[in-house]
Amino acid sequence: MANDVLENLEGLRLQLCTQAAEAEELGSLPGNTADILRKTGLVRMLQPRLHGGLETDPWDFFDAVILAAESCSATGWVAGVLGSHPWQMALMPESVQHDVWAADPDTWIASPFSPFGKARRVEGGYLLSGRWAFSSGTDHCEWAWLGATVVDAEGNRVGADGTLHMLLPRSDYTIIDGSWNAVGLRGSGSKDVTVTGAFVPIERVIAEQKVVSGVAAREAGRSENLFRMPWSAIFPNAITASIIGMCRGALAASFDYQRDRVDEAGRLVREDKFLLAQLSECCSEVESARAQMMANVHRMWDIVDSGKEVPFEIRAAARCDQVRGSRRAVEALDRLYSHSGGNALRSDRPMQRFWRDAHAGLNHAINVYSGPYQAYALTRMGAVVPPNLRHDI
CATH class of the missing domain: 2.40.110.10 (Butyryl-CoA Dehydrogenase, subunit A, domain 2)
Incomplete structure (x- = not known):
């Protein structure tokens, strides 16, 4: 099922890319884009099967969000945010889930x-x-x-x-x-x-604290690994996944743009060894952010699969990495952009939209670094982590 979603997104990549400018002009996803997104099944990936969902593994959901954001930042962002909400709905009474999805499992x-x-x-x-x-x-x-x-x-x-x-x-x-x-x-x-x-x-x-702490899942009687995963492994990573996707999209646009670009001296920039090194390093940074995020998700999944609860120190480390992953990817994009020349600023170049959108995503509250960084450092010291630093971990 997850492969079907990814294949659907691959097949619609060009269409989503084409509609990205229209979404920006409208200030909202066009109706056609929303329809396309519904047909892919992406927003139903973390939705319970009983209510028409796909109930896939979380890492497949994050990869789908990344792929959507590579094509259109807004589509990937909306998919990540809305696609995480069915996970929390699974913690609600069955009657409430029925109210939302009985008439249409694609209700967002x-x-x-x-x-x-x-x-x-x-x-x-x-x-x-x-x-x-x-x-x-x-x-x-x-x-x-x-x-x-x-x-x-x-x-x-x-x-x-x-x-x-x-x-x-x-x-x-x-x-x-x-x-x-x-x-x-x-x-x-x-x-x-x-x-x-x-x-x-x-x-x-x-x-909120019952959701974050895992109490809500126990009270709801959820036995599936997916719904017993920590909240901090789902929503924050959905945000980071969309940012990673935007940075990947910017990289793809940059390689396409730089391939035949000529500098002010009339030289092909692809012959500039320094530029090539910068491009490669930026790619590595973005992929490192994804790899670290996925490794943490798999680690927590294995703990849940063993029948245990994920310890706070592991959740704190993963939240630290999640925030850092968002920042690492955007910092790489900034470096990339600084070597792209004036034409990369033109409104008909997709790079500038990916760049603006990634920075907007970085300003989401879940990417504020002070709390997660402090909590992780305190756990490493064996010190007490105060409640105000624990509330979203």
């Missing part, structure tokens, strides 16, 4: 999980209000995961629940057109969404 779920909402406890659930930025691919979704904290009637935070993830149907939230205007990933359509006093039943609410 947006986000974000950032706790920008305020939820007030009422009988049977919560009343939710708020505004959330960065809802990638939201135009093509029928549900959304939205992060919130619990407040009292005066709006003061109460309780010790931490961030809650709340699942809402499209009828309960509003997409703000014109709210996505960014220098990179313009085609991702990462618009703002708002909610005003929507009732969210308790069965559509899950605590």
Whole structure:
């Protein structure tokens, strides 16, 4: 099944490349691009089989995201973000999964999980209000995961629940057109969404820390390796996979561009030994980021497959590598770009879009390096890692 998705993406590579400029102009994936992505099956790769998903191994999903992003940054980004959401849906009650996917297994779920909402406890659930930025691919979704904290009637935070993830149907939230205007990933359509006093039943609410810690998987009775993998092995790597794909796409465009490029002295740049060395080193850096990410995923999978839980120190090391992998790939792209000449800046060159999009991806909160780096260093020292550094590991 995973091979089918990869073959589908390979066959559609040219079409996705062609539509990348249109997505950027629209500020969202064109409807045709979303349809193409649905047909590949990529977003269903981590979805439970019971609800029409493919339930593939996570490394196959990441490779598919990389391949999509190589062709079109926005498509790969949306695929990575939306494709990770079915994994979390598998931790919800069967009745909720049925509500989302019974009519159409290709129903997509947006986000974000950032706790920008305020939820007030009422009988049977919560009343939710708020505004959330960065809802990638939201135009093509029928549900959304939205992060919130619990407040009292005066709006003061109460309780010790931490961030809650709340699942809402499209009828309960509003997409703000014109709210996505960014220098990179313009085609991702990462618009703002708002909610005003929507009732969210308790069965559509899950605590973030239960998801991150693995408690949610145990409470849901999931026995499959895929759904017992740490959260930090799924969502963060989906973001990094899309960035690696963008950098791969930029490299491919660069090799195509540099092949017959002539410098200001009239010499073929492919005869420049220094440039060739730089290109090769940049390729190696990007592939190293992928290899390290995949090695960590396989390591954690083996632990889960043995019936054990992945220790915090291994999760911390993998999150450190994930963040570093994103940065390593983009740093390589920056070096590549600095040796590409003025023509690489032209808007009709795909390199400049990959470059802008990769930098936009690097600014996602999951790539903020301070927390994961500190947590990993403290684990290596055998020191206590404070709760604020553990929350997304």
